[in-house]
Amino acid sequence: MNPAELAPSDPAGRPSPVGGPPATGGAPDVPTQPEHSPQHHHATDEQPGPLLASGTAADVFALDDATVLRRYRSGRDAAPEAEILRHVVAHGFPAPAVLGVDGADIVLERLHGPTLLQALAAGEVSLPDGAAILADLHTRLHAVPAPELHAAQTDVPWPRVPGGPTVVHLDLHPGNVILSESHGPTVVDWSNARTGTAELDVALTALILAEVVVDAGGVYSQAARVLLAAFLGATDVDPTGAIADAAALRALDPSLVPGERDLVPEAAVLVEQLIDIARHPA
Known part of the structure; x- marks a missing residue:
């Protein structure tokens, strides 16, 4: 996720971020058809359905009103992501259900509703409430224990992080939260998910928000600052000791272009100042 995607010129009109189902409405969220068999959707040039979103590493296609297919363009194995998703869903965390996985393809439950980013931009959710949603999702996620036999994604150069006692998302920001009709706030785009520490996960969320704040051309800079300060006040995790590691990780994020990468050091300083x-307090 890059700062530009967190500060779109027309957030309500953008598709949801790659890695999660699109924000749509008027249809049931829970699949009403039998489980899809992903062997019919191998990672080839054939498009399995309408393209809903496209990001740095993957494309999301609609299969029907209840399901989507997320496909890594590089051919990356989607099995570790599916494993983490199934694990967190089994522990009651709000995330899309995995309906099938084969190679670079993962078939997911399709969610209906706006992203938290869209709702914030439209004024449907206040900045303090948005911060509380992010903090609550972190708290709930970090209560999920690390799976005992998680298959590490050894063929992916980023992110490389030490393991830890819990599941971490490493990209939990307003664009990756769907305010779904069936599940409430639901986290999507689990491509970076690993085992790790809550401190690093919270630090990365804070850093991503701070990058929007320090972006001189960002029209949402002030709103992002309020959201960031409220998030740091709402979380029960102190990320101070993980900020340097989070900044080092962000600096290597392949989705950032050089100008965006230059924002990371200043963003890290801002997070430390707000903490x-x-x-x-004065």
Whole structure:
């Protein structure tokens, strides 16, 4: 995720981020058909359905009103992502159900509703409430224990992080939260998910928001600052000790272009400053 995607010129009109189902309405979220067999949707040049979203690494296609297919263009194995998704869903965390996986293809439950980013931009959710949603999702996710036999994604150069006691998303921001009709706030785009520490996960969310704040050309800079400060006040995790690691990780994010990567050091300083202000209010 890059800062430009968190500050679109017309957030309500953008497709949802790659990695999750599109924000659509008027149809049931829970699949009403038998489980799809992904062997019919191998990662080839053949398009399995209408293209809903396209990102740095993957495309999302509509299979029907209840399901989507997410396909890695590089041919990356989607099995580790499916494993993490099934694990968190089994522990009651709000994420799309996995209906099938084969090679680079993963068939997912299709969610209906706007992203949190779209709802914030439209004024349908206040900035403090948006921050509370992000903090609550982190708390709930970090209560999920790390799976005992998680298959590490050894063929992916980024992100490389040490393991830890819990599941971490590593890209949990408003564009990756769907306010779904059936599940409430639901997290999508699990391509970076690993086992790790809550501190690193929270630090990365804070850093992503801070990059929008320090982007001189960003029209949502002030709103992002309010959201960031509210998030740091709402979370029960102190990310201070993980900010340097989060910044190093973000600097290597292949989805960032050089100009965006240049925002990371200043964003890290801002996060540290806001944490200090929260600890020592005037």
